[in-house]
Amino acid sequence: MTLTLADIFAARRRIAGVAAVTPLVPSPFMQQRTGHDFLLKLETTQPIGAFKLRGAANAVLQQPEGTRDGTRGVTCCSTGNHGRGVAYAARARGLRAVVCMSSLVPQTKIDGIEALGAEVRIVGRSQDDAQRECLRLVADEGLTEISPFDDPAVVAGQGTIGLELSEQRPDLAAILVPLSGGGLAAGIALAAKAINPDLRVIGITMDRGAAMHASIRAGHPVEVEEVASLADSLGGGIGLDNRLTFALCRDLLDATVLVTEAEIYRAMQTLYYEDRIVCEGASAVGHAAILSGKWSPPGPTATIISGRNLDMTLHADIMQGRDVTLGDLAIGGQPYAA
Numbered sequence: 001m002t003l004t005l006a007d008i009f010a011a012r013r014r015i016a017g018v019a020a021v022t023p024l025v026p027s028p029f030m031q032q033r034t035g036h037d038f039l040l041k042l043e044t045t046q047p048i049g050a051f052k053l054r055g056a057a058n059a060v061l062q063q064p065e066g067t068r069d070g071t072r073g074v075t076c077c078s079t080g081n082h083g084r085g086v087a088y089a090a091r092a093r094g095l096r097a098v099v100c101m102s103s104l105v106p107q108t109k110i111d112g113i114e115a116l117g118a119e120v121r122i123v124g125r126s127q128d129d130a131q132r133e134c135l136r137l138v139a140d141e142g143l144t145e146i147s148p149f150d151d152p153a154v155v156a157g158q159g160t161i162g163l164e165l166s167e168q169r170p171d172l173a174a175i176l177v178p179l180s181g182g183g184l185a186a187g188i189a190l191a192a193k194a195i196n197p198d199l200r201v202i203g204i205t206m207d208r209g210a211a212m213h214a215s216i217r218a219g220h221p222v223e224v225e226e227v228a229s230l231a232d233s234l235g236g237g238i239g240l241d242n243r244l245t246f247a248l249c250r251d252l253l254d255a256t257v258l259v260t261e262a263e264i265y266r267a268m269q270t271l272y273y274e275d276r277i278v279c280e281g282a283s284a285v286g287h288a289a290i291l292s293g294k295w296s297p298p299g300p301t302a303t304i305i306s307g308r309n310l311d312m313t314l315h316a317d318i319m320q321g322r323d324v325t326l327g328d329l330a331i332g333g334q335p336y337a338a
């Protein structure tokens, strides 16, 4: 399976009008900190509040058109931004979308997906149960499963960010990318490096449960334990049978950097108080890598502010410097100070 720059240009034409071309705005604070131009790619301004719409739209828009109550349609089992992206893109295409979830998923997530016009199917008590239902819908009802990252159409869709960055700032020396399954990082690296081979692409993730980082180290996909994180959108594995994003990230990323929960907490405060941006923990890992001193820009740098879909009570707690608890994770708060 090969993906080329031509596939990413084709994705851009296909998703135009469904996914947004997003702004790239300067961060004067981070520029002063790093001594180089520092830019924020605001995927928070997508209609679903996250970049996942790009890949989901590129995959869904390649399905034959259908009727919403017909048998044709798409399915996935993401309760997060990918589920939102698939639901939104399916509605734009007039296709039925079924998002499978376990009974442990909070009602707000169910409401969010239903508000985008998708059916929600609650099955069992784990992500594995939801995944089994998804596969059953593929087998019995002929729905097409849209993978959150390990699908060439999804990677090409995320890669349209790399095209936009190359045009918005052709002089970029580096791009910082939040890293989980690797669809975002692989797509951006593929596009941006095809246009400028000297550009560095750095994948950044949390130090607990960093599946792609551990897999690149091991030389093959490995499983890691999934734990709670402020960067919840970066949780989950890359799949032991990964067919695409593992090899692309291994070959195209110049480095991977791991950041702690305390560093993500502080970076979310910095984005709010200095850049006036509300975003999820996953979006703050680029700031975290720099503010912690773990990575230094070699020149003009862009960071992907990948999404803004978080609980606003949690956001308010962090902005006030309060302690927060998520599952097995407790983080001691600190009021913001530059």
Ligand SMILES: *Cc1c(COP(=O)(O)O)cnc(C)c1O
Binding pocket: 050, 051, 052, 080, 081, 082, 148, 149, 178, 179, 180, 181, 182, 183, 184, 185, 233, 234, 280, 282, 283, 306, 307, 308
């Ligand atoms: C999915 C997601 C990521 C990571 O993307 P991958 O393609 O899985 O690496 C980063 N940030 C947000 C907000 C996401 O939803």
